[in-house]
Amino acid sequence: MSRDLSRRTKLVLYGVLLVLAIPFVFPTWWMVTSSLKPVADIFAFPPQLLPVNPRLDAYQRVFELQPFGQQYLNSLYIALVVTVGTLAVSALAGYAFARIRFRGQNVLFLIVLAGLLIPSEVTIVPLFQMFFKLGLINTHWPLILVPIFGAPSVLATFIMRQFFISLPGELEEAARVDGLGRFATFWRIALPLSRPALGAVAIFTFLHSWNLYLEPIVFLSSPEKFTLPQALTQFADAYGGPMWDVQLAAASMTALPVLVVFVIAQKQFVEGLAHTGLKG
């Protein structure tokens, strides 16, 4: 479809793209700028695209009202542990399903793949009971263990398998002829070659964990254990009404770091996701 376009068509296309971009960009822009405004200015109309009376009060109050620093650390360390764990589990399993011949391989692969049809929303009731009996309610264990082994990691294993299948086998053959064992071949040859797939898996695993909402509100009950999505909904005044400026400040702090990483590494982000096993 990439043909040269006339000047007029180009102008029309730019116009369409600009209008379409508004609902994607404005909310984030408004979130960050409004977090710097006094409450009265948040509701001003027409909206102030830049804060007229910028101030950081709301940011200070975020930390006064909730153990927000602790909650931030909780989200961050859980997401990182889940990402590393998922990478390890899915790279090993994906490699074996793609490259090693062992008995029962296809059946085992199908069993694993069935996990894709069983999202944790389906199993949340028994998962709650299981962790309840283990005394792990109001701990971070459910938020770590379930994603590393449940549906998200199954998708990761599938992506890694597709990627390893697409790698040319000659390098590994050569390594094996040179006397390298399976694990060494995997660790030193296959894994370094699979960086794009690992990157894509890391990104969507991190985002998945970072966004979890149902699981935290089911499993966690004390504010110092909360994760960020859960914390964001806690900023209410005495009457249960939302405290907009504080909530938006907390939301900005949650969203901005990931957004900045994304803008810096957007090429790897987008192309990694597009060119990994997810392609039809």
Add this chain to the structure above:
Amino acid sequence: MTQTDTRVGPAAAGPAPGPARPFWTSRRRDQLTGYLFVAPQLLGSAVFVILPLVLVVWYSLHEWNVLAGTFDFVGTDNYAALADDPNLGAVLRATGLFSVGLVVLNLGLALLLAVLLNQKLRGTILFRTLFFSPVVVSLVAWTIVWGFLLQDNGGINGLLDTLGVDGPNWLRGEGTAMLSVIVVQVFKNVGLNMVLFLAALQGVPAELYEAAEVDGASRMRQFWRITVPLISPTILLTSIITVVGSLQVFAQIAVLTQGGPGTSTTVLVYYLYQQAFQFHHFGYGATLSIVLFAIVLALTVLQWQMRKRWVFHES
């Protein structure tokens, strides 16, 4: 690791009939490595996916009261309650509306954006970044911001006001609440499908369009006859991902509408959460989980069957 016993090599075997083969042949070692590599995923799936799925069936046959500490076998009582549940119809309707609305709007917009970005145009990378950016914005943060914009005195109605339109109270109206939740979710995640479509579009050979051009086929015709068939595997994949994802929606509902007004946005997962974790009807929650699982399963099988009909080729 690879220490086969060198003392008992073929030379040392002496007059034994044929050379003694070491037990750990490279084939056997490979088999063992295979099992060891898949063991974490397999055991993990068994404990955190398969076992809970079995338990969900078991629990659905029980009445579990946490407060009273009772766990009684009640047979199919929960299923009878399901059939009599006056809310079930509304819940399934909300779930269906959300899924259909989301899939249609999401795939349609994703394809439109991908086609626009696939043109020879400067700055498409910038626009790709902009359209993709909500994907990396925290879900609850994104939802909170839209919750404000959609308020009666929020930004959307302010905008409509300047155009002389009196906007509705989006999140409190029966019809508009569902629409709002869908649209918020579409803008959040459409970038993901857009990127997948873009990759697929770039894989369509340019010669096909050139040939069609020579034959005098219009742009529209080329799109339906060349583009759509050639990217149909991606359409299938994105639709499966989007359908399954749409059935898992929870945070958006919890933050924006709490299932209301009435039950108009009470989708199945939200209803399940209410029953199990707000009203402590764990047995009934498990029964609803089975309904959810059955829907996910049926829709996936259905789409997989449909691929034979309309997916152009399978690689």
